[in-house]
Amino acid sequence: MFPYLRSPKNFLLITVIWSPVVICMTVLVSSLTGLSFSEATLLAAPSMLLELFFCLSSWYLCKTMLPEQKNLVNIILRQSIAALTMTGVWLLLTMAYSEGLDFFLNTRIWRKRFDQVFLLFALVGIFLYFLAALIHYLILSLEKSREAEQQALENRLLTSRTELSSLRATIHPHFLFNSLTALSTLTKTSPELAHKVCIQLSDFLRYSLVYARKEWASVKDELEHIKSYLGVEKIRLGERLTLDLNINEQAMAEQLPPFSLLPLVENAIKHGFQQTIKPGTLTLQIEKYPNSLQILVKNPWDKTARTQTSPGFGLKALKQRLTNAYGDNTKLIITQGENDFIVKLQIPLEGKNE
C-alpha cells in the first residue's frame, strides 16, 4: 500500500514538509522574474503541487528497483532516466499551464516568465526527484527490516510449535503419566531403579526434542531412542515384556528420518502387550541389504482384545512420512497372524527425495 497516505497524520506531515519547499520556490521565482510574491505564487504553487505528485509516485518505481535485487549502477542509471523523464513531463505541463494562464487571463507574460525560470525548474525538479527517491528507499529499508524482524519472530514461533507438536506426537500422555506413576512407586521402593528410569525418560524426551528439528538420524541413534522407551515400558510391564533385539552392526551407520523406529515399537506395545495378559516377546530385527534396510517388529496379538479406536494410526502416519522422504520406494507390510502381529518396513538406502 502507498505508505504516505495511509493515515491523515501522514497527509499532514507531507503538507508540513512540502509547504516550505513551495514557499522557497515562490521566493526564487519572484526574485528571478521580478513578479510580485502573489503573482509568483500563481505560477509556482500549482506547478509544485504537480511536482509533489511526481515525487510521491516515484515510490512505486523505487519499490520495483530495490538495491538487494539489482546492482547499484543499474539503479542509478534507471532512476536518472526516470528523473529526466518525469522532470521533462513536469516542465512541459508547467509550460502548458503558463500558456493557459496567458490564454485565460489574456496576457503575454506568464510564458515568458516561465522561460526565465526554466533552468531553475529543471534543476529543482531533478533534485527533488532524487531527494524523494532517497527518502523512499530509506522508508522501504525501514519497512523491510521491520518485516524481517517479524518474519524471524514468526519463524521462531513456528519452530517451537513444530517441536511441541512433534513432542506431543511422540510422547503419548498415557505413556507419560503411567511412567510417572510407576516412577512414584519406585522412588519409595527402589530408588536405584527409579534413578535408572528417570535417566531413560530424560533420554527419551531429549531425543524427541532434539530430533524434532532434524531431518535425518542414524540407526544407532534411533535405536538408543527406542531402547530408552522400551526400558521404561519394561519397568511398567515387568515380566509381561521380553525384548529380543537383533540388529545388524552394519546397519548402525545408515540414516533414517527421525522417529522411524518409535512408531513400530509403540504399536507393538500399545496394541500387543497392553492388550494381552500373557507374557510375550517383542522382536526387533534390523537387517542391511545392498540397496535397502529391512526392519521387522513382531509382537503377540490377541484377536479378542478390545480393538482400539484407531488401530495402526501411528503406522499410517509413519508410512506417510517415509513416502514423503523416499517417494514410493518404501514398503510397509503388516501381517496379522493368529497370535502375532508382524510389521515389516523396507527403506531404500539410495534415492532419497532431496
Next chain:
Amino acid sequence: MNRKRAIIVDDEHLARKALKMILDGFKEIEIVGECSDGFEAVKAVKEKKPDLVFLDIQMPKLDGFDVLELLGKDAPFIVFVTAYDEYALQAFEAHALDYLLKPVKPERMAKTLDRVKERFPGKSRQPVDKLLQQHRLKEVPHKRILVRDRGNIYIIPTEDIIYIEAQDDYVCIYTANKSSLKNDTLANLEKMLDPQKFYRIHRSYILNIDYLNTIEPYTKDSRIAILINGKTLPVSRSGYSRLVKLL
C-alpha cells in the same frame, strides 16, 4: 472401627503398589485383594465381596468399563483410576462418579474416601448404569460381546454369533459350539450390533444374516428362517418386511 474392604485392580504392578502405599496411610481401608486384569477382578469381587474397588480403566482384554458391565448388579462402590483418558474423565464428571488420576495424590485420595464414607450408611447405588449405556453407544457396532456365565467370562466375537434369543430377563447367545446366557435385553443388544448384519426377525430373535440359508412360508401369516446349520427360527411379519427391505 468399621474398616472398608477394598480391592485394587490394575494391570501394572507398580501402579497397584502406588495405590497400596497411599492407602496404607488410611486406616479405614483394608486391602483384601489385588488383581492384575479384568477376569481376576470379576472373580475377586464375587468371592470377596469388597465394599470398594479401585478400578483402572485401561487394561488388556477387559478394561474398566468391561469389568463394570460384567459385574452388573454385583458391582460394589467403584473408584475409577486412569492416567489420561479425556473421554472417560468427561463421562465420570457427567455422571458424578468418583475417579482418581494417576499418579494419585494422597490429598485427592482423602477427599475420595470422605465421599465414600458419606455414601455408605445408605449404600445408595452409584449411577454406573447410565455411564455404561453411554459407553456402549460410543463403540457401535461392537466387535465382541461379553458374557459372564456361572463364574466364567466369555468374550464372543460378534461374527461368531449365529442368533440371539430372548429368555425372560436374559438373552441366550448362540454360536457354533456354545450357547451363553447374558443378563440383558434384545433391544439393548440390537443397538450394540452392526445393523447391516444383525436383524430383529422376531420379537424374541436377532439373527446374523451370514448364517441364514432360506426363508420359507410357515402358516398364512408367518414364515420360518432356515439357518445354514439346519436350525429353524420363526420370522414375524414385521421381521420379514424388515428383512425384505434391507436385503
